[in-house]
Amino acid sequence: MPAMSLPHALLTALVERSSSGLELSARFDKSIGLFWHATHQQIYRELAYLEQQGWVESVAAPAARGRKRVYRVLPAGRRELRRWAGEAEDPKPSRNDLMLRMRAEAAVGKTGVGGDIERRLKIHHERLAQYREIERRDFSGPGRTRENRIQHLILLAGIMTQQMWIDWSEIALQQLREADGEDSRDSGNGVDRP
Amino acid sequence: MPAMSLPHALLTALVERSSSGLELSARFDKSIGLFWHATHQQIYRELAYLEQQGWVESVAAPAARGRKRVYRVLPAGRRELRRWAGEAEDPKPSRNDLMLRMRAEAAVGKTGVGGDIERRLKIHHERLAQYREIERRDFSGPGRTRENRIQHLILLAGIMTQQMWIDWSEIALQQLREADGEDSRDSGNGVDRP
DNA sequence: ACAACCATGTAAGTAGTTACATGATTTA
DNA sequence: TAAATCATGTAACTACTTACATGGTTGT
Numbered sequence: 115m116p117a118m119s120l121p122h123a124l125l126t127a128l129v130e131r132s133s134s135g136l137e138l139s140a141r142f143d144k145s146i147g148l149f150w151h152a153t154h155q156q157i158y159r160e161l162a163y164l165e166q167q168g169w170v171e172s173v174a175a176p177a178a179r180g181r182k183r184v185y186r187v188l189p190a191g192r193r194e195l196r197r198w199a200g201e202a203e204d205p206k207p208s209r210n211d212l213m214l215r216m217r218a219e220a221a222v223g224k225t226g227v228g229g230d231i232e233r234r235l236k237i238h239h240e241r242l243a244q245y246r247e248i249e250r251r252d253f254s255g256p257g258r259t260r261e262n263r264i265q266h267l268i269l270l271a272g273i274m275t276q277q278m279w280i281d282w283s284e285i286a287l288q289q290l291r292e293a294d295g296e297d298s299r300d301s302g303n304g305v306d307r308p
Numbered sequence: 309m310p311a312m313s314l315p316h317a318l319l320t321a322l323v324e325r326s327s328s329g330l331e332l333s334a335r336f337d338k339s340i341g342l343f344w345h346a347t348h349q350q351i352y353r354e355l356a357y358l359e360q361q362g363w364v365e366s367v368a369a370p371a372a373r374g375r376k377r378v379y380r381v382l383p384a385g386r387r388e389l390r391r392w393a394g395e396a397e398d399p400k401p402s403r404n405d406l407m408l409r410m411r412a413e414a415a416v417g418k419t420g421v422g423g424d425i426e427r428r429l430k431i432h433h434e435r436l437a438q439y440r441e442i443e444r445r446d447f448s449g450p451g452r453t454r455e456n457r458i459q460h461l462i463l464l465a466g467i468m469t470q471q472m473w474i475d476w477s478e479i480a481l482q483q484l485r486e487a488d489g490e491d492s493r494d495s496g497n498g499v500d501r502p
Numbered sequence: 503a504c505a506a507c508c509a510t511g512t513a514a515g516t517a518g519t520t521a522c523a524t525g526a527t528t529t530a
Numbered sequence: 531t532a533a534a535t536c537a538t539g540t541a542a543c544t545a546c547t548t549a550c551a552t553g554g555t556t557g558t
Contacts, residue, residue: 116516117517118516122412126412134538135538146407147401148401149401149404149408150408151401152518154538154539155518155520155538155540156518156519158537159539180537181526181537182526182537182538183538195415196416198412199412199413199416199419199421200420200421201409203405203424204428205404205406205428205473207342207345208343208469209343209344209400210343210399211397211400212397212399213343213462214313214316214344215392217339217459218316218389219458220455221389222320222323222386222393225393227394230394230396261414263486263487264410264483264487265411266483267480270476270479271404271476275402278468278472279399282461282464285461289461292457293453293457310519310544312544313545314545328509330508345546347546348510349511349512349547352509376508376509377509
């Protein structure tokens with residue numbers, strides 16, 4: 115059986131709250147968006163699939179505008195979600211194009227990849243600040259329910275990921291500066307590996 | 309213009325050493341494999357594309373078996389690789405299905421996701437040990453060339469990633485055990501956030 | 503001559519992205 | 531009544547995966 119992550123991610127979001135496609139699309143980026151992304155086109159396609167499987171039902175939104183439809187999870191959908199969540203799967207090597215560019219730089223010489231690392235460093239700092247703010251807002255009191263703890267753990271994974279790339283970027287920039295410096299003069303600075 | 313990461317990853321691997329498709333496929337997993345994966349089917353397809361672009365040329369392997377062809381990067385390929393490596397691109401939120409399953413567990417109750425975290429913890433430990441071994445073998449002397457430093461940085465990113473998931477997994481398992489414990493009795497253990 | 507393996511591929515399907523189309527409601 | 535924006539979709543494409551096919555070489 116294939117992985118089918120996206121349909122189950124949507125099922126989860128709909129268990130948390132029944133929504134229309136566009137509402138889902140907006141909520142998706144803010145919550146699950148830390149570790150998965152989907153465009154609205156994909157979401158509409160998958161919603162049709164969920165309904166065809168009998169996992170959700172949809173009704174035209176009452177007293178609402180246009181063609182809006184609200185999707186609601188059915189018991190069969192909850193069962194399916196529980197089944198899927200218990201499945202085991204190996205962690206996939208995450209694709210990272212920066213690492214490919216690094217390797218290309220190693221192979222063919224200076225290409226300016228350092229500039230991109232600086233750009234990304236800023237982005238990771240911004241995201242970290244955002245996540246810390248969410249943590250302060252939603253997970254600082256003694257909320258202690260199982261659900262609350264798990265959601266905090268997911269956010270924590272996001273925080274740790276951003277922090278890791280910040281640490282790595284700073285080491286990388288320092289190493290690249292040093293390598294460039296040694297080309298001209300001044301070799302022998304104290305450099306320690308992390 | 310699309311990202312086109314895979315063709316450029318292959319170009320990089322071929323700059324490092326001219327190879328046949330199957331050799332590439334094997335080398336790929338060991339080096340670039342930390343941050344990208346590709347099946348041999350994909351690789352053959354992309355090799356045909358690289359040749360069609362005039363970035364590589366291939367010759368029937370001399371004194372070799374069967375239909376084996378060896379691919380070699382042309383000057384235009386090097387130029388293209390340098391151009392691509394200097395491009396800027398935002399870090400993509402890495403897709404992580406475990407985080408989806410966590411969120412599903414938060415939404416519909418206990419599903420046994422903890423068992424999978426334990427399984428993954430072992431896998432991350434194994435990978436970390438492997439990477440540390442590579443580090444010891446290939447990057448422990450004072451190799452100090454720019455190329456050597458960059459390749460070490462890529463490996464370092466792999467090491468830091470594994471370490472991060474080990475740290476996270478241990479926190480997560482502890483939190484899940486606590487949440488389960490508090491359901492029955494014994495609430496109030498000293499728990500600190502990292 | 504047969505098994506094991508080296509080497510390259512085709513076909514079909516799943517997943518994700520980009521560009522564009524369409525109509526309905528609200529706001530200026 | 532025009533612009534903005536809400537809401538849902540289609541079409542075409544790129545990227546990746548899984549299953550299978552085919553022929554050549556080496557070892558027994």
